[in-house]
Amino acid sequence: MTAVLLAEDDEAIATPLSRALGREGYTVTVAQTGPETLDMALGGTFSLLILDLGLPGIDGLEVCRQLRAKGSSLAVLMLTARTDEVDFVVGLDAGADDYVGKPFRLAELMARVRALMRRGGNADDSVVEVGDIRLEAAARRVLVGGTEIALANKEYELLKVLIDRAGEVVSRDVILHEVWGDADLRGSKTLDMHMSWLRRKIGDEGPVAERRIATVRGVGFRFNN
Incomplete structure (x- = not known):
């Protein structure tokens, strides 16, 4: 149990x-x-x-x-x-x-x-690398430029959803469903707050045009590969 x-x-x-x-x-x-x-x-x-x-x-x-x-x-x-x-x-x-x-x-x-x-309970053995970010699912470990960074569970899950679909736009509803199991949170600030912390931790707070995680207004987010 x-x-x-x-x-x-x-x-x-x-x-x-x-x-x-x-x-x-x-x-x-x-x-x-x-x-x-x-x-x-x-x-x-x-x-x-x-x-x-x-x-x-x-x-x-x-x-x-x-x-x-x-x-x-x-x-x-x-x-x-x-x-x-x-x-x-x-x-x-x-x-x-x-x-x-x-x-x-x-x-x-x-x-x-x-x-x-x-x-x-959804860990797997996959390793995904996009640019200088490496995500090791089995170890739930994330490295940026070869340096391991500490992410809270939801930050890790948010990054995984985006990096697994690198280059694609992932809607807010899909993210809420996959990370929180509840698309009804769409009216809350939960996703935006976590996105802010994730961007800060992976060093993605520079000019908008240069960010790894792009905001697609009215739709969701895209991890640029």
Whole structure:
């Protein structure tokens, strides 16, 4: 069974969410503090961390930052009562793969969980090279100019969708479906935020005409080969 670490100190949220995850077939371990969450995430064999932003001891953002700094690729779904765009951006920058605001609909959250699990299980042995970017699927590793760069899971999946179709325009709906499993996110800023972070990490923030990832207005994006 797939193991999920739920970091949530509010029992009114943790208990029903644990039950819902159990009904979906996941085994759930609950952590109630930041330090406990960090220790368990680094020492366990979890496939997903559902991470509340407002944990005592160490907040969720710092837990996520420390996980990524230590090389963990554990999928992270952040929960937060803060829905300001700045907090959304900070959460993604800390290395979160997805972000759900409280109060949330349980059905929506479970759909996000399923999407993260699907993406996590789709590794293959292919190696793709386009220009100076090399993507090694089996190792989930990306090198730019021979130097390995650290990408969050969603950033990696976004790059893979584009680089697998290098030279083609990939629509926003296709990207949302393949990376997030939900084209209904088309009205949100999720894709644009992740694209911004991906461009920054691969050094693709120069003049528009010279960018590897071109924006095709009203349609989607194209990775130039």
